[in-house]
Amino acid sequence: MRRIHVILLGIFITGVLLGGIGTGIAFGEYSTMEYGGTVMLGEEYLVTGELIYEFEPVPGEKIAVNPINWGRTYGKSALEMDESLPMGTICYDVTYNSKLTIPNLYYWEEENPESVYAGETSEEGAYGENEGDAESSQISINEETVPVEEAAPEKENVPDEESVPEKTSVIVGYLEIHTNYIGSEFELLMKDKDNILQNLKQKKINSYETAYITDVKVRVNPDMMEYIEDRTMY
Template identity: 30%
Template structure:
């Protein structure tokens, strides 16, 4: 074995030793981190608003849909007037403005028995959210998330970062008399 071979084998072995010790130190540092919870980036200004809409049972069974970010809580309440649906929405006022819109959903399907196309028209109340803050920057949120992650690492914590919620909670109340007039 020549002198050159001995030197290259020595360099290789010292590289493996340094890599192993570096990986051990990194694993030790990572193992010492604790979970620091969840941090929210973006502007958050949560408010609760009640929006009520009247329905006409003669138009048929009303669909209630259009939820964002969360499953609704649906409850019959005798204090709600007949033919009225009350939406209680907790939302981020800095990002969205909720509106309840009355629409007609049209479905077209082929009826094999009658060998013809049929169409159904179903009235609906839909929850729509219109963006309020179009100036919010994804890059700004990314930099804020980076700062929160780095601050957590300095404290010895790993954190989860999520964007500000649009809608936190949707509650739908209706009079029990109208239960047969609603499809939720």
């Protein structure tokens, strides 16, 4: 719940206490109230739907599935394998409050894609320096060039193959879930006011949170992992 709504809710509950409920709740009785836990406002409006992103898999290219900020535990991936899905499909299963939000997928690209190596991710672009390396590795033959066998570099100048990470792919785009906010939190609060007042009469006080997006799972075909960089756990 955003800070302004927490403040408004606090003002509302304080006003109820000051004004009295039914026979009245005095400040002297406040210390006897029990904490009833967290109440999720708008749970009755939660629905689960699918968001589909489709693309043409290209060997050597990956799409990064970006971190998910709703309903996730940091350090745990949201990616699940589903053999029923076709290649080139990324499916998001999203549980959200249909009265307050509309989730959507957002895909974007960078001008300089990231190079992805076996065992690590490099911040250096896949193009530029790498292209220069490829160009300089070509051998041009002319009258002044010594024979290739004589021009072979000395052994100490040859990089150790085991020390050079193997470049497997390049990240060309990023996919993430966004949401458009609709409706009003205050409206949900007013619809639930009878329960709030009833709890106060019973000397119970709760904390209130608003349900927006409560859970996100991402499903892909297992063979798609060659074309996906999983970042959902971050």
